[in-house]
Amino acid sequence: MNCEKKVSNALIRRLPKYYRYLSTLQQMRISRVSSKDLSQRLGITSSQVRQDFFHFGGFGLQGYGYDVASLLQEIGCILGLDRTYNMALIGAGNLGQAIAKHSSFEKRGFQIIGVFDANPHLIGKQIKGIDIQHYDQLEDFVKRHSVDIAVITVPRIYAQDVMQRVVDLGIKGIWNFASVELDVPEDVSIENIHLSESLMTLAYEMKRKKEKTQKRSKPL
């Protein structure tokens, strides 16, 4: 399928949202969706939705809306979800184990094929049928298997070293959960899940809204 469209950074951030919601609709056997429904569900204006879909050729029919299946296919193709990704997870602590057990990634084609840790108490145990191997085995594993993405769930102090190692092994995608900014080479992609930062942003928003409410309720 040809989906080599130029897509802006802002649109790229919206595509996974569209994809997720359209997947839900497909699971519910809903075959058509209006820009109004998408707009309400995703907090994006209707005109933005129409503009986005027009851009990559998803034409809606007046009064009929958009075809869910073809939109899903088109967006999936743009996002690179028309293939599978093999992932190696490094750091089998609480968070790493929770990520490894999370079922929704597999459905999208992201499969964890190896789990690594340096803690001798964890080596040999299994997560979802996968043996936890010693981190020293990573190089050998990567030579024998095609690993697309490294999931880094080690404590922050080890993250930069682990990142350097996976980059040296030729892995081009990093999904980082360590709360540290990692320097990656230009040809390597990285996505960060910064839990603490998200909580801090939430705290700020709560503070801001509280101040707003207090100002409103002050007597004139």
Add this chain to the structure above:
Amino acid sequence: MNCEKKVSNALIRRLPKYYRYLSTLQQMRISRVSSKDLSQRLGITSSQVRQDFFHFGGFGLQGYGYDVASLLQEIGCILGLDRTYNMALIGAGNLGQAIAKHSSFEKRGFQIIGVFDANPHLIGKQIKGIDIQHYDQLEDFVKRHSVDIAVITVPRIYAQDVMQRVVDLGIKGIWNFASVELDVPEDVSIENIHLSESLMTLAYEMKRKKEKTQKRSKPL
């Protein structure tokens, strides 16, 4: 402490990054930092760093850099980290348990004081010394304790109902891990951790960089 400064949305997204890195420096007993160091570590230009800090009154001294402790205090105050937050976690599955066990939030003042689930096999078990209670107990719990933030780690299909309940109970902050967009009232703040979306964005970035490399290596 007075830190009622107007802060742009873009700056707000950078503040938690500054705060995280400055905390690390403080732990390492480093008392001064240059805009250049911050710039390199956080992927923000030096001039942007200087502009940001100037904005909220963190003055650097030529050749001496910024004082880590006072920057931390100022940024912490702006973010609302000069107080503690009580959190109730709803959904004690793998991800919920991992979040509850995560130690780094407590250090920042975010403390989980209650854990709830509807699964009878989990009720009465403990996570970090906290009993898992039945979800039906949430209302009673919220009446007896001050809960600032609800952490939603339930499966997607239950998320909207849980959100509605916590909002009805007067909780003003939601940290949502369910992969669904939740509609919240204006006075409620929400931060989403959308794991699947992050992976999809990563897939897209990898695809884009691969295409770039392939184009470059094509013979003229």
